[in-house]
Amino acid sequence: MMLPILTLPNPQLRQRSEEVDPKILKTPEFQSWLDDLIETMWKADGVGIAAPQVGRPIRVFIAVDGKTPHVVINPVVTGKSWRMEDGEEGCLSVPGKYGVVRRYRSFRIKALDREGKKIAFEPSGFFARVLQHELDHLDGVLFIDRAKKIVNIQL
16 A cells, blocks of 8 residues: 655654564554555655655665565664765655765664564665665654755656
């Protein structure tokens, strides 16, 4: 089921999300909601989506690496590269706007997967950009807060 995506100026997009209690991860309700979140991202033609974007202020997001959606729960950044790069970004919650955002080229992150198993990885390139964008959502930060050269596109 496609979930409604919140857009600016909805104040829920500016709130810091709460940690997820690992006890709920394996419940059928939570697993079904994760499936709905992934479906929402695909149907909206996104490469990532965070729980706050659908009105649920918890530390969960989906990010796509190639064609594989990764569920990331309670993420913690454990290291960052010193190199950064500029890249264009847009957002499902800020329709019609794009901008250039400076992000780390790579970083280290640890989290839980959808089954509650500990995961750790070091994304780079475009996947690292998507993860950082979604991490920002969990803290109530939108790409337009970091962007330069914001462009409005007619939808």
